[in-house]
Amino acid sequence: MTTLDLTKLPEYLKHQRWFSGKAWPIKHVTVMDHAAVESGGCSFSLAVVEVIYELGSPERYLLPVHPSTEGVRDALESDECLRGLFDLIRTGGQVASASGRVQGEWIGGQDGLLALPASPEVRRLQVEQSNTSVVLGEQVILKIIRKLEAGVNPEHEVGRFLATKTSFRATPTLLGALHLEGAAGATLAVAHRFVPDATDGWKYTLDRLRQERAVGPRFQSEMRDLGSRLGELHLAFASATDEDPAFTPEPLLQEDLQRWSASIVGELGVTLADASRQNPELENRREDLIEHAKRLAQVPPSGQKIRIHGDLHLGQVLRANNQWLIFDFEGEPARSFTARREKYSALRDVAGMIRSFDYAEATVALEGGTPHERISTIRDAFVEGYRQVTRGAPFLPADDDSFDVMLRAFELEKLLYEVRYEMQNRPDWVRIPLQALLRMEASK
Numbered sequence: 001m002t003t004l005d006l007t008k009l010p011e012y013l014k015h016q017r018w019f020s021g022k023a024w025p026i027k028h029v030t031v032m033d034h035a036a037v038e039s040g041g042c043s044f045s046l047a048v049v050e051v052i053y054e055l056g057s058p059e060r061y062l063l064p065v066h067p068s069t070e071g072v073r074d075a076l077e078s079d080e081c082l083r084g085l086f087d088l089i090r091t092g093g094q095v096a097s098a099s100g101r102v103q104g105e106w107i108g109g110q111d112g113l114l115a116l117p118a119s120p121e122v123r124r125l126q127v128e129q130s131n132t133s134v135v136l137g138e139q140v141i142l143k144i145i146r147k148l149e150a151g152v153n154p155e156h157e158v159g160r161f162l163a164t165k166t167s168f169r170a171t172p173t174l175l176g177a178l179h180l181e182g183a184a185g186a187t188l189a190v191a192h193r194f195v196p197d198a199t200d201g202w203k204y205t206l207d208r209l210r211q212e213r214a215v216g217p218r219f220q221s222e223m224r225d226l227g228s229r230l231g232e233l234h235l236a237f238a239s240a241t242d243e244d245p246a247f248t249p250e251p252l253l254q255e256d257l258q259r260w261s262a263s264i265v266g267e268l269g270v271t272l273a274d275a276s277r278q279n280p281e282l283e284n285r286r287e288d289l290i291e292h293a294k295r296l297a298q299v300p301p302s303g304q305k306i307r308i309h310g311d312l313h314l315g316q317v318l319r320a321n322n323q324w325l326i327f328d329f330e331g332e333p334a335r336s337f338t339a340r341r342e343k344y345s346a347l348r349d350v351a352g353m354i355r356s357f358d359y360a361e362a363t364v365a366l367e368g369g370t371p372h373e374r375i376s377t378i379r380d381a382f383v384e385g386y387r388q389v390t391r392g393a394p395f396l397p398a399d400d401d402s403f404d405v406m407l408r409a410f411e412l413e414k415l416l417y418e419v420r421y422e423m424q425n426r427p428d429w430v431r432i433p434l435q436a437l438l439r440m441e442a443s444k
């Protein structure tokens with residue numbers, strides 16, 4: 001691309017909030033594909049660049065930019081350009097790129113456009129994010145993905161499946177997306193229905209825990225509802241037919257249990273080696289924790305593997321109009337798209353949410369509040385709601401013992417992921433999963 005001064009890009013990238021390679025020396029940046037977009041009164045370059053580091057794997061980023069004398073300027077600072085990108089989505093428009101094309105996709109039908117003016121107001125979200133999200137006309141939330149992954153984007157794939165193939169509506173509906181087709185193919189942006197006056201589940205739960213010394217009947221019933229919504233989501237995933245092979249349930253085999261168990265044992269080795277330096281007490285728990293992980297391999301196989309949320313925690317649910325909505329189907333950011341799209345036991349999501357209750361209680365305790373032992377009540381209410389709607393579902397283990405052993409093993413797996421996540425991202429928080437590891441009761 002002639003108009004982009006590639007020598008200026010390393011400096012530009014290092015100043016961007018969403019650029020995750022700030023700590024690594026960049027060898028060079030190359031353009032994989034680019035398009036000249038002229039839409040909604042704005043013209044800019046939409047480039048996909050590959051950043052090659054001195055060490056480590058290359059990364060791809062989306063750069064919607066205006067070439068300028070200093071190098072480049074972010075085109076998303078302009079409301080006109082944001083509206084231009086959204087226009088491509090809502091009109092299903094396309095623009096040729098150097099080696100493929102940029103293609104808009106609208107699945108929201110005419111209803112999705114009702115009450116949305118031709119030139120909607122743009123409101124930027126005041127959240128620290130690794131993507132850029134804006135609200136358009138208070139109706140649509142448009143997320144422009146900054147760091148691109150090769151392959152099928154799970155957030156788009158899941159949102160599309162739920163919106164077009166199921167009756168599950170406890171999620172902000174996917175309205176459309178923008179894709180780059182061709183050798184550097186990737187989903188560049190997703191548009192969902194914006195839910196006004198929503199509180200995220202993390203804030204909502206912290207407020208409840210700050211206000212209530214004991215878990216009152218209302219909070220308990222809300223947690224039961226949360227469990228039921230998750231159960232309904234899993235029923236929706238499991239309803240897939242052969243038309244959607246990426247979603248159709250598959251039998252859960254002994255070798256799946258063995259593979260998952262071995263992977264948790266491996267993660268224990270790596271994670272405890274690092275974490276024991278911070279808390280040597282962990283070494284005394286090693287054998288018990290390994291036993292927990294190994295019990296997973298001994299469960300008699302029953303049930304199915306299905307698509308799951310994959311990174312479920314309280315920050316991935318919204319509370320609006322006294323209802324829970326589940327969103328953000330991207331999966332765990334540290335895993336590849338292929339790994340995030342794997343079918344798994346549904347209990348992995350149940351375990352993820354249970355871990356989040358512990359985080360919420362620990363956060364309130366760290367603020368100076370005394371822990372009130374409320375977690376088991378919340379957990380029981382959540383699991384009860386889940387079990388109520390999924391009773392007899394073919395994807396769940398056939399007996400209660402297997403359910404319990406599998407759930408504990410997945411809690412351990414999530415705990416280990418959290419220890420690694422916190423050590424890398426928020427070292428002050430690592431004590432939350434570490435304390436939980438120390439508390440995990442000996443395997444029976």
Ligand SMILES: Nc1ncnc2c1ncn2[C@@H]1O[C@H](COP(=O)(O)OP(=O)(O)O)[C@@H](O)[C@H]1O
Nearest residue numbers: 127129130131141172192193194195198200328
């Ligand atoms: N459809 C929606 N309606 C209302 N608020 C939303 C919606 N989607 C996301 N949000 C808000 O925007 C924040 C960031 O969205 P998210 O999809 O989690 O982006 P990211 O994956 O970049 O973190 C969420 O924490 C939530 O508060």
Ligand SMILES: O=P(O)(O)O[C@H]1O[C@H](CO)[C@@H](O[C@H]2O[C@H](CO)[C@@H](O)[C@H](O)[C@H]2O)[C@H](O)[C@H]1O
Nearest residue numbers: 311313314315331332333355356357359418421
């Ligand atoms: O929301 P993301 O998809 O980026 O998920 C990542 O970040 C989460 C933190 O924001 C992290 O979640 C962990 O902290 C939460 C509290 O902030 C807690 O509720 C979760 O239970 C805990 O796992 C998540 O693991 C990570 O993938």
